[in-house]
Amino acid sequence: MLPRLFRSTNLFAKKNSSFQGLLSSSSMKCYFHNNQFMKAVNMDTLKQLRADTDAPLGLCRKALEENNGELDKAKEWLRQKGLQTAAKKSSRATAEGVISIAQHDNKRAVLLEVNSETDFVVNSERFKQVVEECSNGLVKVENLSKREYAVEIDENVMNNEILENKSIFDNQTIKDKLHELVGVLRENVKIRRVKVLENKDTENVQLVGYLHNAKTESMGGSASLVLIKSLKERDVQTIQSLGRQVAMHICGMTPNYLTKEQVPDDVIEYERNMLRKRLEEEKEQAEREGKVFKERPKDIVDKMIEGQLNKQFFGEYVLLAQPWVLDQKITVEQFCKDEGVQIIDFVRMKVGEGLQISKKSFAEEVAEQAKTN
Secondary structure (H helix, E strand, O other), X not given: OOOHHHXXXXXXXXXXHHHHHHHHOHHHHHHHHXXXXXXXXXHHHHHHHHHHHOOOHHHHHHHHHHOOOOXXXXXXXXXXXXXXXXHHHOOOOOOEEEEEEEEEOOOEEEEXXXXXXXXXXXXXXXXXXXXXXXXXXXXXXXXXXXXXXXXXXXXXHHHHHHHOOOOOOOOOOHHHHHHHHHHHHOOOEEEEEEEEXXXXXXXXXXXXXXXXXXXXXXXXXXXXXXXXXXXXXXXXHHHHHHHHHHHHHHHHHOOOEXXXXXXXXXXXXXXXXXXXXXXXXXXXXXHHOOOOOXXXXXXXXXXXXXXXHHHXXXXXXXXXXXXXXXXXXXXXXXXXXXXXXXXXXXXXXXXXXXXXXXXXXXXXXXXXXXXXX
């Protein structure tokens, strides 16, 4: 007995001679014989594949159709599809993202910047799940050779020690997880930076983290880690509370260095030259406007430059020299003296910091996407 669809088709063909000719053609007979559009997909298997991979429903159905309904083969088909998709989308700009923070007891903590093309993907549960898995796996890795990893600094080291490190997970690397994620979300997703802070003195120093603009308990727009030591007897909770205040300050004021001594000499010299140039421009402007400009002795000029260097540069980029965020009348260094604590080290990270986004027209974006699809 023919299926209902075929019975209806035959009745229609009897009354329509032109359709009857089409139905009797060799190509159509072959089509019906192979039963291509009647391939049955087991709904339980489809639901299981969808639950296991979180891939779009249509793609799950296609995976099962291509692999005769076998679940494991369908998963592998989706994985390979994801690798191809990741390769196609790898050149797309990733301007959105999150900072993920993970801590392993009082020993070690990591900050991870993960970028995507749109904020919609950043807010998806699958994206958050994979990012959390990556950061939680990475924080347990001991003896990483560097404190900071970034694609812009050294892509090879980033790949070897972070993305393709086979010791983080049993059967996968972080790169594998990202490729699968790209296949599911259909957007480019990249890990751009990793920062690691190790606590070498767990008995006397507390490792404290802070997350700003949080999307989850472990992801947000910016984050900081600080190592803080109490110079007098205190309970751990009190030290951590003070450390949290410092970490909040770091997120808000974005320092680059802990002390003035950590600033490279060439950076300081560059800032001095810029300040000196600014003073020279004041003289040139006065001469152009026909005003009298009183020359200053060299020692006075040098003192002015050092004063502006301390206030404008060190006061902005050096943590201990910055005005304390909760009381602008004192510096962070004075706050530490008053509270009897010492800041040992810190790291911080903010989404998109230093990232250069190329602006393209809509037509350029469409043309570029057409080439990769």
